Amino acid sequence: MTEPMPIRPxxxxxxxxxxxxxxxxxxxxxxxxxxxxxxxxxFPGGRVDDDEDASAVVHDVSHERxxxxxxxxxxxxxxxxxxxxxxxxxxxxxxxxxxxxxWGRWVTPxxxxxxxxxxxxxxxxxxxxxxxxxxxxxAAGQWFVVxxxxxxxxxxxxxxxxxTISTLTSLAAFDDVMSALAAAPHQIEAVTE
Numbered sequence: 184m185t186e187p188m189p190i191r192p193x194x195x196x197x198x199x200x201x202x203x204x205x206x207x208x209x210x211x212x213x214x215x216x217x218x219x220x221x222x223x224x225x226f227p228g229g230r231v232d233d234d235e236d237a238s239a240v241v242h243d244v245s246h247e248r249x250x251x252x253x254x255x256x257x258x259x260x261x262x263x264x265x266x267x268x269x270x271x272x273x274x275x276x277x278x279x280x281x282x283x284x285x286w287g288r289w290v291t292p293x294x295x296x297x298x299x300x301x302x303x304x305x306x307x308x309x310x311x312x313x314x315x316x317x318x319x320x321x322a323a324g325q326w327f328v329v330x331x332x333x334x335x336x337x338x339x340x341x342x343x344x345x346x347t348i349s350t351l352t353s354l355a356a357f358d359d360v361m362s363a364l365a366a367a368p369h370q371i372e373a374v375t376e
Contacts (some may be wrong), residue, residue, distance in 0.1 A: 188255045193301040194266035195228030197286060197350060198276060199360045204328045206357050209314045211324040222358050224343050227273040232267040242281040250285045250371055260301050274314035282306055283326055284367035289346035290375040303350055305367060307360045345376050348364045
């Protein structure tokens with residue numbers, strides 16, 4: 184009998200901006216050499232490190248703790264720190280962890296070769312910052328109008344995992360960043376799919 188695959192904590196950021204044709208999102212194509220989600224289009228993000236430095240998260244996280252249903256402030260701080268760090272490492276965008284809003288949570292289903300418990304955050308891309316692919320994990324990156332990305336997925340032109348397309352579909356109802364951020368949920372349940 185084999186041991187169950189460990190579930191690693193992860194954090195992902197959905198960078199948003201207002202565009203001439205509506206709400207835009209930054210998507211990155213993962214390198215085809217990666218073991219997990221190779222070639223897929225996704226948001227910046229990754230694993231929460233075992234020794235994640237949460238010192239940059241200085242705000243009161245009691246609201247986030249309630250949204251996620253966490254009992255421990257440090258778990259929330261580590262996820263926020265990882266989300267900001269991964270976004271910086273992969274796209275060069277610096278985010279204030281206090282401005283990240285919880286949006287969704289996805290757990291990789293049993294049977295996959297790697298399993299993650301990924302928290303998804305939304306954030307406005309800070310003024311004056313332009314994301315760009317920075318690591319070997321990222322083959323390409325670009326801004327998409329959210330509705331156009333959803334349509335491109337439907338035609339097979341933009342491959343994505345269920346958490347990515349589901350998140351984009353939930354954002355397609357909004358015309359601008361302000362209305363999307365205002366709709367951030369007050370309680371999040373994990374989806375395993």
